């Protein structure tokens with residue numbers, strides 16, 4: 430069945446733009462939103478054109494998320510007035526939380542949809558146009574797994590694959606359980622079929638995505654389902670890199686470490702959220718592991734994979750945090766030797782239990798502790814990076830990061846352990862995003878590595894061919910030929926899992 434084509438009054442296809450806020454889960458959902466709109470006949474708006482439909486995929490986790498949204502909506506109001514037929518849709522976690530409130534505060538919005546029913550967006554847009562009134566539709570539980578919806582992927586070489594949505598934990602700082610609901614697991618066969626299809630399409634790297642990937646399988650009663658999934662990914666020919674985010678220290682089990690170590694295409698990269706090094710604060714956060722358990726997992730991981738790059742999330746200034754608690758966090762950071770840490774200054778999120786805790790830490794104390802934490806993290810990540818000087822690393826050349834810098838002659842990409850590498854490309858050599866190179870690290874900075882020597886190897890890949898084809902004929906491939914977002918392989922966490 431061919432898709433109905435959404436057209437403007439002049440018969441041109443309606444254009445769209447998706448603006449994404451927040452975590453990787455939202456980035457992934459946005460690919461689905463774009464795919465759905467394209468399946469309904471919309472085309473992506475050119476960068477300098479006013480779109481017929483603007484979709485905001487919002488986040489409720491980050492600070493000031495609502496101010497940012499309403500600020501953006503305010504800016505769009507006169508644009509909409511001047512552009513006949515323009516529609517604005519708001520989806521994502523903030524829409525799930527605020528619902529009708531969005532229309533009340535911004536009555537020029539046409540559609541509000543939630544995290545559980547993104548598949549309804551084209552219908553809601555059409556109905557809003559037809560009825561001439563705003564449509565608000567929020568589903569309380571997941572309608573269809575987002576991965577079953579059409580997608581418009583932003584990268585030729587990398588893809589997200591959802592394995593679960595929602596979360597069964599109740600961390601007191603987190604809004605996810607109330608917005609994304611209980612964990613729903615996707616069947617392994619569906620996940621593997623999607624991975625195989627992506628690989629057939631030229632994808633080299635996948636990231637398995639879930640709020641808590643280690644509890645994957647709880648819904649269908651297999652506690653080892655995640656390690657089995659990793660091992661099954663190992664059997665997919667052509668799949669070169671497998672990553673996942675985010676695990677939870679409570680559910681992280683030895684079978685996952687063994688699967689990581691024994692499956693050759695699973696990258697030795699682990700994003701393991703710590704949140705706090707103080708047992709007292711972990712209890713108040715309702716995180717059921719303790720600092721010693723956390724460090725013990727890291728020891729086991731490094732025993733099995735000495736080259737593992739471990740990253741984390743840390744919240745500073747959670748209610749009730751004393752200097753002693755903060756020192757406990759610094760102590761764990763010293764022992765853990767993270768390759769990267771995403772650090773957050775705590776601020777109350779409406780709708781979370783911790784927002785009403787009485788002993789909120791003054792903002793200036795939070796800020797000061799945060800600066801000390803960042804300084805320590807940087808010192809350690811720099812030292813860890815320096816240990817790699819002289820090592821040979823395999824780099825998957827990135828799209829967004831892969832443009833050649835004319836002043837340095839360098840391109841960029843990610844090593845297998847997720848580190849960002851800037852490498853020199855000799856005059857006359859063409860390296861494409863999606864290609865794979867080997868280089869020797871010549872310099873280390875706190876957040877990246879530099880490789881200014883010769884290319885030790887360069888493998889042209891199908892993903893690189895696809896990127897090159899898109900440059901020549903973007904319309905034919907259906908993908909933009911210019912700047913696209915590369916997927917950050919070490920990026921901000923899915924949530925604060």
Ligand code: SF4
Pocket residue numbers: 596597598599600603604605606640641677924925926
């Ligand atoms: S922080 Fe992570 S584990 Fe905790 S409730 Fe939120 S999504 Fe679940």
